Amino acid sequence: ATTLGASAAATGRYFGTAVAANKLSDSTYVGILDREFNAVTPENEMKIDATEPQQNQFTFTNADRIVNHAIAQGMKVRGHTLAWHSQQPGWMQSMEGAALRSAMLNHVTRVATNYRGKVFTWDVVNEAFADSGGGRRDSNLQRTGNDWIEAAFRAARTADPGAKLCYNDYNIDNWTWAKTQAVYTMVRDFKTRGVPIDCVGLQSHFNSGSPYPGNYRTTLENFAALGVDVQITELDIEGSGQTQAATYANVVKDCLAVARCNGITVWGIRDSDSWRASGTPLLFDGSGNKKAAYTATLDALNSG
Ligand code: G3I
Numbered sequence: 001a002t003t004l005g006a007s008a009a010a011t012g013r014y015f016g017t018a019v020a021a022n023k024l025s026d027s028t029y030v031g032i033l034d035r036e037f038n039a040v041t042p043e044n045e046m047k048i049d050a051t052e053p054q055q056n057q058f059t060f061t062n063a064d065r066i067v068n069h070a071i072a073q074g075m076k077v078r079g080h081t082l083a084w085h086s087q088q089p090g091w092m093q094s095m096e097g098a099a100l101r102s103a104m105l106n107h108v109t110r111v112a113t114n115y116r117g118k119v120f121t122w123d124v125v126n127e128a129f130a131d132s133g134g135g136r137r138d139s140n141l142q143r144t145g146n147d148w149i150e151a152a153f154r155a156a157r158t159a160d161p162g163a164k165l166c167y168n169d170y171n172i173d174n175w176t177w178a179k180t181q182a183v184y185t186m187v188r189d190f191k192t193r194g195v196p197i198d199c200v201g202l203q204s205h206f207n208s209g210s211p212y213p214g215n216y217r218t219t220l221e222n223f224a225a226l227g228v229d230v231q232i233t234e235l236d237i238e239g240s241g242q243t244q245a246a247t248y249a250n251v252v253k254d255c256l257a258v259a260r261c262n263g264i265t266v267w268g269i270r271d272s273d274s275w276r277a278s279g280t281p282l283l284f285d286g287s288g289n290k291k292a293a294y295t296a297t298l299d300a301l302n303s304g
Contacts, residue, residue: 001301001302002298003035003036003298004036004037004283004294004297004298004301005036005037005038005039005075006038007298007301007302008038008263008264008301009038010301010302010304011256011301011304012262013255013256013261013262013263013264014038014039014076014262014263014264015036015037015038015039015263015264015265015301016037016038016039016040016041016075016076016078016263016264016265016266017033017036017037017039017040017041017265017266017267017268017269018040018041018042018043018234018265018266018267018268019033019040019041019042019043019066019069019070020043020044020045020273021042021045021062021063021065021066022062023273024065024066024069028270028287028288029269029270029273029288030069031288032269032270032284032288033073033269034073037075038074038075038076039070039075039076039077039078039263039265040066040069040070040075040076040077040078041077041078041079041080041233041234041265042062042063042066042067042077042079042080043080043267043268043275044087045062045063045065045066046063046079046080046081046111047080047081047084047087048082048083048084048087048088048089048092048107049087049088049089050062050063050087051063051107051111052089052092052107052110052111053089054089054091055089055091055092055103056106058110058111058114060114063115067115067118067119071118076120076121076263077115077118077119077120078119078120078121078122078123078231078233078265079111079112079115079119079121079122079123079163080122080123080126080168080233081122081123081124081125081126081168082107082108082111082112082122082123082124082125082152082156083104083107083108083124083125083126083141083148083149083152084125084126084127085127085128085137085139085140085141085142086126086127088140092104092107092140093140095140096140096143096144097143097144098144100140100141100144101144101145101148101151104141104144104148104152105151105152105155108124108152108155108156108159109155109156109158109159110159112155112156112159112160112163113159113160115160116159116160116162116163117160117162119160119163120163120164121163121164121165121166121198121199121231122156122160122163122164122165122166123166123167123168123201123233124152124153124156124165124166124167124197125149125152125153125167125168126168126169127168127169127170128141128142128149128167128169129169129172129179129182129183130179131171131179132178132179133178134178134179134181134182135182136182149167149186150190150195153165153190153195153196153197154195154196156196157196164198164199164229165196165197165198165199166197166198166199166200166201166229166231166233167183167186167187167197167199167200167201168200168201168203168233169183169201169202169203170203170204170205170210170234171210172200172202172203172219173202173204173206173210173212173213173216173219174210174213174215174216174219175213175215175218175219175222176215180219183200184222184223184226187200187223187226187228188226191226191227191228197228198228198229199228199229199230199231200223200228200229200230200231201230201231201232201233201234202219202220202223202230202231202232202233203233203234203235203267204232204233204234204235204236204251205234205235205236205267206235206236206237206238206247207237207238207281208238212237212247212250212251216250216251216254217254217257217258220254220255220257220258220261221258224258224259224260224261228260229260229261229262230255230258230260230261230262231261231262231263231264231265232251232255232261232263232264232265233265234265234266234267235248235251235264235265235266235267236266236267236268236274236276236281236282237251237281237293238276238279238281239280239281240280241292242292244280244281244291244292244293245291245292245293245295245296245297246296248283248293248296248297248300249296249297249299249300250300251264252264252297252300252301252304253300253303253304256300256301256303256304266282266283267281267282268282269282269283269284269288270282270284270285270286270287270288271284271285271286272286283297
């Protein structure tokens with residue numbers, strides 16, 4: 001096929017992008033979005049600070065702009081993210097203990113309920129593990145008790161039983177890293193004990209500090225062998241030209257080689273849309289032209 005989304009769909013997968021609501025008035029941006037992608041992730045609009053700016057006062061205006069656009073275009077929506085230590089509104093940042101636990105669960109329940117039937121996959125919990133050492137990240141949520149993650153997953157399942165529920169993180173791509181092993185151990189434990197988890201999201205922000213690892217496919221296979229889907233959720237790759245293009249192709253081929261790798265999302269459309277202040281990590285240049293990385297990605301999708 002001739003677009004990313006249609007090529008991914010030929011093997012039963014989706015190809016998505018992060019979308020910012022305030023760019024939906026940019027015709028170049030929307031033109032590429034609608035032509036190439038069949039899934040979207042709101043880049044910031046479903047986060048806790050955006051959806052519950054005051055406690056128990058929920059705002060879905062900006063998220064709805066993205067969701068409504070996606071539904072009109074027949075695109076899937078990945079919900080990002082219900083529980084996270086970052087981008088908490090001020091009221092939540094200053095909470096702790098049992099009050100925070102119940103506020104977090106209320107947030108999960110209310111947001112997942114609001115989008116029931118519209119979001120096919122939720123990042124229920126994002127980035128809960130420490131960057132090194134193989135333990136949990138310290139946060140106000142973690143200090144409510146080690147079971148906060150499973151409590152969030154149970155609340156999400158109850159609120160939206162039809163959605164796939166993911167744990168999402170970065171630097172869990174290299175199988176040998178302690179963080180990867182720690183997340184793997186948690187997912188294995190959840191599956192053993194019947195905690196409702198359906199998928200693991202590998203953000204896959206690749207740069208010189210955390211490059212695409214040669215064992216990426218092994219990591220995808222090992223998570224999938226636990227009985228969960230794996231999704232590449234926030235892909236971007238530092239670099240340019242044929243080197244960058246070849247890495248994009250390798251990522252796509254690794255996903256296609258794993259039956260339970262059911263979708264890939266890039267974290268933005270044009271290089272100028274990237275969260276990275278500098279660099280050229282995406283598939284389209286600042287003018288919206290297809291880069292070598294685009295062509296390599298499309299060709300790899302079509303090789304499946
Ligand atoms: O909207 C406000 C604007 O009103 C204000 O004037 C301006 C001044 O700082 O900030 C704007 O908000 C910014 C927001 O992006 C929208 O542009 C925030 O400061 C900025 O922190 C925020 O950055 C986002 C970042 O998450 C926050 O953690 C990035 O756009 C977003 O791409 C990034 O995405 C994360 C994923 O959620 C989780 N994984 C890592 C990934 C990259 O960091």
